[in-house]
Amino acid sequence: MRYVVGYTANGRGGDAVNLAVALARRQGAALDLVMVMPEDSPYNGVYPPAAGFENILAQQVGQWLEEGLALIPSDVVATAHVVRGESEASALIEAAKDLHASALIIGASSTGLFKRFTVGSVASALLHASAVPVVLAPAGYSRTEPITRLTCAVGSREGAEQVLMVGLTTARRRGLPLRLVSLVALGNDDGGTTVEDASKHLHGLVDASAALDAGLLEKLDIEVVVGSGRTIEDAVDGLHWKKGEILIIGSSRLAQGKSIFLGSTANRILRALPVPMIVVPRDYAGTADDLLQTSQVPVVDAAGPSSVAPTSEVKEAGK
Template identity: 35%
Template sequence: MSGQQDVRVLVGCSPDERGDDALALAALVVRTAKVPLTGVNVRPTGWPARGPGSVDAEWLAYLKERSEEALARAETRLSELGVPKRSMEFRAYAHRSSGRGLIEVAVDVGARLIVIGSAPRGRRGRVAIGSTADQLLHGSPVPVLLAPRGYAEEAPERFERLTVAYWRRRDVDGPLAAAARVAAALDLPMRLVTLVPRPPGLAARLRDADRLMARQVAQAEEDLDRAAASLDGGTRVATEVAVGSGITAALGTVDMLPGEVLACLSSHEGPLRKVFLGEGSGKIVRASPCPVVVLPRSVAEA
């Protein structure tokens, strides 16, 4: 990835804590990968007033001013975070939907990654999915990287490891190989983790519940070994099986480094060429204590 100027990062710029978290994470990506960045503020299109087709000029002027202020603030903050000015460009974009607006700009500039922050109502250290993230996580044609709330206050100096939430399925090889290429390009070790949820009340319902869980863990370990062996030998790969009373509890047993990034694959039921967050992947995103990148199933083609 390093030095490939056709690879561009797009970051959503908003004048609040959510914007600060996204900028801190995007700056770390740009400094590490040495790629350019486009900062975007999506503002509302305005409200019709005084007759069909007309719009309140004062309201539009106010929205434009706010957008320009957000972008100026983002440029200053990114410079403070060590992003060279020559690597930055900024756009103000009017759209009725912030998430769809970011997608349109990403397609226009050829961005390969969209970075946003958590919804402000979320728990600190976790990702809350607001309307912008929801639109991106059900329609982006490129990977979406989400910063947990408060990430700007505790952002690490560097990335340390890429962990992939892995389940064996027929369309997993492409995204897995793409994740391995990212890890190799950033010189990061890679870890494959399979979460094995234990159904509540299993022991009370089944006499051989422990044996059943042991079989599931053994199968997960076998799948992980096969997946790790399929990757390029130049990628450092560790594997781990985590068991818990549910996906959230299982993920809670997994140790995360300060510079960890968690990769999550789109749901198999979603469109091939777009991110689509299913129930399981949604739980992983919300439970993760570190940034999460959600990969479309077609990401290998990029």
């Protein structure tokens, strides 16, 4: 299994690396640190580039990647890559595809209140286009120990069963306790849903999943919780979140098949969430084997643990 880490030489990049290490340690995965260099284009500020500029930029990017690799402990295999792309988001998506990555891991903007999530332009683009799960680290994320609990946000709309199944299979195969959460806003935007309604619906989904697979819930530590508040943000705030926890959430119904689209409710959850979030594409066919389970995908262009691809071998995304 491999995770692509969208690395930047700032706190956001460090947050992404820390979360990637925590996930890799739980699954025995390898990490691919990817930095994006802009393509040569007549629309760039300077075109054609000044003599020697490309070499200077490549050397600087290589140094930044060395610094990023230095953040990764020796028990985690990591490789660094430089790619070119018209946009950072599209280049990262292409890198994840080329490297057969199971997920894309990025850090949130550092401008959010209380060191939580603020989705910048790159994260926003990924959350509306990626075909693999996108994992977001909150600003200031420093934990590198393995993930200790999985929470799965399950709503009442179409697609909830798929997200629930991903949560159930992931927790079972990785031996993680699972918390199933439904969030209810009791204010003006509640749509008439009550806590009792949400609880009944959530338990019904669990029972239906168990009916499809009689052994699915065996030896699985499940907690079913309904969070409520005046708003969705209040409901998220009212829940207890552990330091080693991560949240799984599905994509909006507006998403095209097998891609991500972060809906309005997920955006509101993100604004209040104090732990990392995994956004799963719509109609996601993967299970724990793809998301949080070791696989046998061969390492591509890896020169060994903690190695940097030569900066002279700059790859153009999608080519």
